[in-house]
Amino acid sequence: MRNSQESETDSQQQNMQEPQEAPSEENPYYARTYRKVSEPRTENRSTEETADNTAREPAGEKKNSYSSYQFATPVPPEKEAKKKKNTSGAARKLGFAAACAAVFGLVAGVVFQGVNYVGNQLTPEENTQIAQAQLTNSSTASSDSSSQGSVAQVAANVMPSIVAITSISVQEIPNYYGYFFNYGGGTQEQETESSGSGIIVGQNDTELLIATNNHVVEGATSLSVCFTNQDGTAASSQSDVENTSSDSGSSTDLEGGTAVTAQVKGTDVDNDLAVVSVNLSDIPEDVLNEIAIANLGSSDDLVVGEQVVAIGNALGYGQSVTSGYVSALNKQVSSDDVDGTFIQTDAAINPGNSGGALLNMNGEVVGINSSKIASSSVEGMGFAIPISRAEPILDELMNRETRQKVEDESQAAYLGITCINVTSNTEEMYNMPVGVFVSSVEEGGPAAEAGIQQGDIIQKFDGTTVQTYDNLTNQLSYYQAGEQVEIVISRAEGGQYQEQTVTVTLGAKSDAQSSAQDSQNGQ
Known part of the structure; x- marks a missing residue:
């Protein structure tokens, strides 16, 4: 029901829009504006009736029809309805096409995996292949501070590529009884044991190849290699087999891990480099599954101030990790063992680290740790042979014939x-x-x-x-x-x-x- 205020509003609209003729019940405008106050408001029905009355009105009485159209409810154009209908159909077609694409991709993936599986079954690998060490891609981990080229991640990825080398040599020492008691004199022989490190750099059909320093293996009467797990502990075989079928080598389970007999394949005294070989048949299968071949990088790309990681068998106590920065490049160094240009780093390199790896934060070998200079007046300075200089030498040494010491x-x-x-x-x-x-x-x-x-x-x-x-x-x-x-x-x-x-x-x-x-x- 309309109230008095609404009636006043309608009256004002009538004065503004009403034609000059006096209102009458026959006028459609009158029928809408001047209905009884007590009459309920049915706007939709009134509008429809007004439209019908206008349609039935004689041609001579349509002079007021404009006013009735002012109050008619707008009817949506038919073209818009058709357009909406067409849009719905296009969406259904698009959804159907997406579903077909998903089904096709699923079927193609299943077929591809099946072909790979059958191919692998038909062409199995004949030779034992050592896995490649994982790289630490710092560019993809920029948002995660815990994995952004972290020292821990580099160490975990590269540790299976580092070995501990034990060398037994015979040294002649003076016999001091001759000086003090006039007895004996001359010299006497004594066996000495020394420790070093090595990097697994390759393999051939029968051998695992390890790079190290020449001074680590020089004068050795026997060599043994102990491999490393990912967590830095010595790799041990679960089997009780002590010696393998190889006539030239053996593997022994020690407290610190499985020690495997090694041979010197080649040395370069000038550059303090050597390659040691281990027969694949001497390495227990479960140990083979733990180790990996290191990735060699480029020392030419290093810059001063770049972070590096050193891994090696420090003091013969097992593998350890130190971190530092590149202090200098192409540093000229002369010592008893080496003479040449080196990478200088403040990462701690102690006795036993010789032959170990200097790594960039991607886990690539950029240097072979070679020597340490220390005195009471300076901090220890570590040096490494640049891998870009060492790599061609190592390639030549790895292709040499492996020789055994003549025991007879x-x-x-x-x-x-x-x-x-x-x-x-x-x-x-x-x-x-x-x-x-x-x-x-x-x-x-x-x-x-x-x-x-x-x-x-x-x-x-x-x-x-x-x-x-x-x-x-x-x-x-x-x-x-x-x-x-x-x-x-x-x-x-x-x-x-x-x-x-x-x-x-x-x-x-x-x-x-x-x-x-x-x-x-x-x-």
Whole structure:
């Protein structure tokens, strides 16, 4: 029901829109505006009736029809309805197409996996393949501070690629009884054990190849390697097998892990690099599943201030992790073991870390830890061989023939010379090349037969650089009597040392001892 206020409003609208004619009941405008107050308001019905009355009105009485259209309820255009209907149909078509695409993708994925499975079953791998160490991609972890090239993540990914190396060597020590008690005298031999580290850098059909420093394996009479789990503990075999089927190697379960016999495959004295090999058949299967081959990066991309991680067998206590920064690049260093340019870092590198890995924050090897300089007046400075310089040398060493030390004395080889080391002072004073100075040559011996003379300087033995007498005797211990080797010598001619290569047929050490005994007996 309308109230009095609404009636006044309708009256005002009537005055504004009412035509000049007096209102009458026949006028449609009147029918809408001047209905009784007590009459209920049915706006929709009134509007429809007004439209019908207008339609039935004679042609001569339509002069007021404009007013009735002002109050008619607008009817939506038919075109809009059709448009809405078409939009709904397009949506259904789009949904159907998406469903078809999803079904097709699912079927294609199932078929692809099935083909891969069948292919793997038909073409199984014949050789044992060691897994590749995971990389730590810092660019994809920028939002997570716990994994943004973190030291912990780098260590976990690379630890299975690091090994501990134990070297047994024989050293001659003075016999002091001769000085104090006039008894014995001379020297006596004593076995010593030293520790180092290594990096798994590759494999071939029969061997696992490990990079390390030359000074870690130099002079070793025996080598053993202990592998590492991801958590840094020594990898141990679950089997009770102590020796494998290999004649040249064995694996032993020790308290600190499984120790596997290793052999020196090749060395480079100048660059303090070496490659050690382990027979795959000597490594227990469960240990093989734990280890991984390291990823080699580029030391050329390093910048001063970049964070690095060092992993190694510090002090022989097992693998440990230290972190620091690149302090300097191409640092010239000279020491007893090495002489060249190195990466300097403040990451702690202690005895036993030699041969271990220096890593960037992606988990790539950028250097091989080589030496540590320390004194009472400075903090320790760690140095590593740049991997970009070491990699081609390691590739050449890995392709060499693996040799076993000759244990049978009757088959041991000898050259028939005596020699002394060319010291750094002698080298500078006389402008002599680095090597071993031949002080005497045994008449009729293998060296004399090959043309080696007194005063020559031996620089290489069968492709391996020789810097000291120990280098030469260590290399010779891997060769049998009767083998032919090439020796590079430097000979002074006209005041200048000229390099030349001679071929030597190695003699038997037992024959040399017999000849020496005969000489002493006057025969």
